[in-house]
Amino acid sequence: MSSITIHEAQTRLSELIQRLAPGDELIITDDDRPVVRLTLATPTERKPRQLGTLKGTVLSMAPDFDEPLDDFA
Numbered sequence: 634m635s636s637i638t639i640h641e642a643q644t645r646l647s648e649l650i651q652r653l654a655p656g657d658e659l660i661i662t663d664d665d666r667p668v669v670r671l672t673l674a675t676p677t678e679r680k681p682r683q684l685g686t687l688k689g690t691v692l693s694m695a696p697d698f699d700e701p702l703d704d705f706a
Contacts (some may be wrong), residue, residue, distance in 0.1 A: 634657075634658045634659075634660060635657075635658075635659055635660070636659070636660040636661070636662050636667070637659060637660070637661055637662070638660050638661070638663070639668065639669075641664045642669075642688070646690065649671070650671075651652055653671065653672070654673075655673055655675075656673075657672070658670055658671065658672050659671040672687055689693070
């Protein structure tokens, strides 16, 4: 973990992000007080969609569900 002043971070932010390795932290300080912790975002993996996962969740349906709507007559 390393730290850098907020003024230095403003001028070198792009470089700092590129040099940041997974698991590294960079603390940005203002007047020797920590204000921001900069880490790499970890990409989230999405599971592929599966058909039928909501089967059985509709418990009731109106008897006229399939009837045409009055607005479209």
